[in-house]
Amino acid sequence: MSRPAYYNEIDPYLCQWLRNLMASGLIPAGDVDDRDIRSVCAEDLRGYGQCHFFAGIGGFAYACRLAGWPDDETIWTGGFPCQPFSVAGRQRAQADDRHLWPELCRLIASARPALFVGENVAGLIALGLDGVLADLEAEGYASRAIVVPACAVNAPHRRERVWIVGRRLADCSSERRQQVARGVSGHEVEDAGRAATDDYELASGGKIGLADRDGERSGEARRLCGRATQWPTGGREGSLEHAARERRREGRSESAVRQWVDPTADGTGGLGDADDAGSQRRVERWQRTGEWDAWATGQTLAGRRVPESGIRLLADGISARIPKLRAAGNAIVPQVAAEILRALRG
Template sequence: MTAYYNEIDPYAAQWLRNLIARGHIAAGEVDERSIEDVRPDDLRGFTQCHFFAGIGGWPLAFRLAGWPDDRPVWSGSAPCQPFSAAGEGLGFADERHLWPLYFHLIKERRPSEIYGEQVAAAAKWLILVRSDLEALGYAVGAMPIEAASAGADHFRDRYFFMGHANGSRKLQPERPIAKQWGRPAHDGLRSMVDAPGFGWGEGWTEHEFRSRGFAAAVASIDGCQYVECPDGKWRRLPPPRVRWLGNGIPARVAKLRALGNAIDPRPAAAFIRAAREAIE
């Protein structure tokens, strides 16, 4: 067993065990305790440690990026509810702001590399994370990525970050990540987006779109939103705040909650590859 997984939700924890049993993620131990009960010594002997592990999005992303199971790394995407637009907006005052507990383990164990993500609206949270990690001597890199730019049919816009223990300079990829994926220019489609008849859709102005760090082109046609993907195709996005009921699916509430809290491994894998390139 090379990996340690910490996940407090029993349903998601069993999902992790199923993925391990099928060989989809690194073999390891699933710990259902709260992170506040985890002690630094509990992590001795593990090559990889994944906190707030959910249904294994980060471990899968590492495999997609070509990261061997026996290569040391930590991952952790702390709960987004304190900073999400769909939450209560309590921010650092929310009891689910668990970065300080996670940071304590990082401080005591000093992993060589750390990866994580947070909702794109949590800029102040990211400032805290960067400050804490840099105070320990980590080189820190971060960038906003929407999942649609990595082949997904949805936004799921997130800040991805990483910390590298061997250095103090900030990491910046030498070329934009969209170019790395070979995205063509599509000048014709870009001009179509700028046409007055398309607009930007209810609740989405161009300014709001750009201010959140989105790089892909977006257009609205007859009230439906479309995003330009890396392969040059335009794909329709679901309306905001849609709640899928999944009628007829066994244990659908637990499954949808687990999926809703999961990260999309595709942009995570792209970020891992870009970060490794910047380091190497």
């Protein structure tokens, strides 16, 4: 009999969070391993159904529950550290000592799970996604990546993320293996992405796809939700560098910044005080109707929609406020992952 779930998480605060969630029955029961992933070997994972690496607050495990994934059915997940690729950091990619994809790939290569689902920030597209997919393919996995943001499932924030799926070809039937090798297996994943993003357009205003340095991956396998071109490079509109500059508002006068959004305007869902009565009204409306004022009015910041955060960043007196905010910031949106998992089960 297989043990239902394995969780690998190095942060003691999050390890206890996972145990609390298991005790409440919100995620599958299992074992929490607080060792660094570099100390984990394939033998440690023998007999587990679900294996969740960089488990955080159990977002992938909860997504499995939302998608109706059996607790003991094999699936590996991993939102490997995004700091090497995030525009909020230095984007040192493989030169960053927090680049732990090679360690996760080592375990995948040794244990060979039937299915892997990963997640990372959009910065990975230009700085390492091609390598991740190449690593999976070298180990006998048909791989696919799609971009689905949080707002695609009506969450009131953008949170654009790359979702990576690898299905082991050796675990498919002969006919299915041929279909997967031709890229057909990715259609159900793409369909899930399209269903979640039909009304969503990326900030670049165009289509995106995977970098393919060697030209070896087929056009079908390079597609991200049907978007087949590449993220713009350099500093022009839509590029990663441009996005980082816009986030920091570099090169903009204060008056120009104020022209983007007037937080005093009624119903804009702008960048005002998250604790005011208007903010509470907008949060309650979103919870009740799934609609957000900033989306309805088309209010934008430098061409991007600006939903207001519901997290009270300046709140005082909350127990363990900083680790809670850090945990929320690192977590996935389970409802997005659940859409992908439902497609994979179908």
